[in-house]
Amino acid sequence: MSAIPDADQRSWWRRNQMRAAPWLFLAPGIAFFAVYVILPIFQSFQISFYRWDGLGEARYIGLVNYRELLDDPAFYTSLRNNVKWLLLYLLAIPGGLFIALFLNQQVRGIRLYKSLFFFPFVISQVVVGLVFAWFYNPAIGLFNPLIGLFGLSPMNVLGNPNTVTYGIIAAGLWPQVAYCMILYLTGLNAVDPEQVEAARLDGAKGWRMLWYVILPQLRPATFIAVVVTVIGALRSFDMISVMTNGGPFGSSRVLAYYMFEVSLSEYGFRMGYGAAIAVVLFLIMMVYIAFFLWRMWREERGA
Amino acid sequence: MRFTLKSAAAALALTTALAVPASAELTGTLRIFFNDQNPAPKEAMEGMVERFQAMHPDLNIELTLIDREANKTQIRNYLTANAPDVNGWYAGNRMRPYVNAGLFEDVSDLWDGPMGAELASTRPALTLDGKQWGVPYSYYQWGIYYRQDIFEELGLSVPATWEEEKANCQVILDSGRKCYTIGTRFLWTAGGWFDYLNLRTHGYDFHMALTAGEVEWTDDRVRETFANWRELLDMGAFIDDHTAYTWQEAQPFLVNGEAAAYLMGNFLVAPLREAGLTDDQLGFYQFPEITPGIPMAEDAPTDTLHIPAQARNKEAARAFLQYVASAENQTIVNEVLGQLPINRNASVADDKFIQAGFEMLSNATGGIAQFFDRDTDAEMASAGMEGFQEFMVMPDNLDAILTRLERVRQRIIAQ
Structure with missing residues (x-):
């Protein structure tokens, strides 16, 4: 004291x-x-210069993993599929918008309908994948009888290299549309009724009303929807793992799945090669994220 | 004081354990990670533990059952950190990564004893770098499981040659059925077809040289194997859309009579019986001869137990493995599993398929292979089986597939 x-x-x-x-x-x-995000990024860069089976000694091999990547047909298949995912996944945004516009009305029980539309986002991606895998199953699935009603011949969606990626993307869109819908529903709550009124007095309606009055006010929602959808498309993994394991013969792989396959799956012991794939995926994401950060920064400065 | 007494006892036990295993005083905890949760293997393993416990009441045995697929990735974690005293795995090249990394205990000392002679048939499969790395408790045959009733209806007899096999298949196809069901979604089922076609076309030595990476995939002999496979593909012998099914999802085709046969391991019998096929409906035959005069070799994957190098109670683990290998235990365990014992003094269950398998494997003069993904390097296995699946769907891609496989082989050799 x-x-x-x-x-x-x-x-x-x-x-x-x-x-x-x-x-x-x-x-x-x-x-x-x-510790769990920044450090592993640098570790991935480091491991990608080594040959390492995850157990024994790691051996430095410089850029060999990357050179091999450039020569690997499976890498290009994955990259192509990533592009398909990226483009088609964006359909979730207009899809979600239109469902949100449709549900944005005051009728009895609308909350129930909204929850029903939101339901696929609540259940796990794994469950969605399983359900769709059964749906597409050529022996017991509902898909073939369904397209049979339109006179189409039966298809083996997940077993055919030409259709498999589209089949999985369709399954992935189901919850993603629901997610975008929720974003837009909250956005629609914030739309200024006075502006709508004013526009209506000026004679705007239908598409013109949507395009010039509603959508500009939904810009924050659109921005978030694009961000989560693009990131969702780039890291698509669970659906592929559950529905096809990247098959048939690797034709539904994307970079994230291929990375898992070569480094962590049953026959994967190539940590260095997996890390090299991760680095490439990271750089692709970086380009996109940097672009958005730059746009955000510019807008904030403008405001 | 206690410590020295204990280690003295351990040293004593080690020397005597080989001669009289049951008399060794085992204490402490024995942790076992077993890699199957299915009902029969679970029952078999729990039985083993119970009997071993009765022999060593002072030993505290902890048994953990791990899902078969999950174990394939978890093994890498538990062998390096917090290793059990005994773990389940597979024979053949599948042990290679863990042996190379020094994670499996060398158990050659057990094999040097009388046990070695009793298990002689699988010694090569457990040997890497001239040492033994585990102990087998069971194996099972592969072969063609077929619908006897359909064969009778069509007036077919069991084929012994490739020509007969194809002639039978044509009759089956003409009756509106498929010859073979298969589900290639998880690829390995196609590996079984490749193994047998290659073993029958060129024999055991060539197959082993190929899977060991000593033969080029673009070799003409490999092409001959694929040419035989292609004959079946061109006939339309396999069910459609097999890329979409797992091996379980392919079973209904056989049960419903839409396909007449299934090339598979003996573990197929249990689910088919459960699905309602009787022993009068279901039959088994050896994969027929393709190139005349080549000694018959078979696929018979061996399930094994190993001691991790970091195990804490290796003394108890060794005693346990010795008990596992004993004739008495192998008789009981394989009765439960519906598989074949490896110990030559064990008796074989009175079951139509197990008896057939026992006879076939006893006369497998060509040799016994493990399975494509256990005989080859892991990376080669994955690329190979993917190639087989692609070939089954697009046989015209063969050149591209073989070139790709050869590149993988070159890279593995270069390492």
């Missing part, structure tokens, strides 16, 4: 509280983000 010699020293915490507090609150988050 001695007297405090210097008043200034005693109040360090008091003096700096305002500046220190946010960092203290952020510290756990930053620590975990650094």
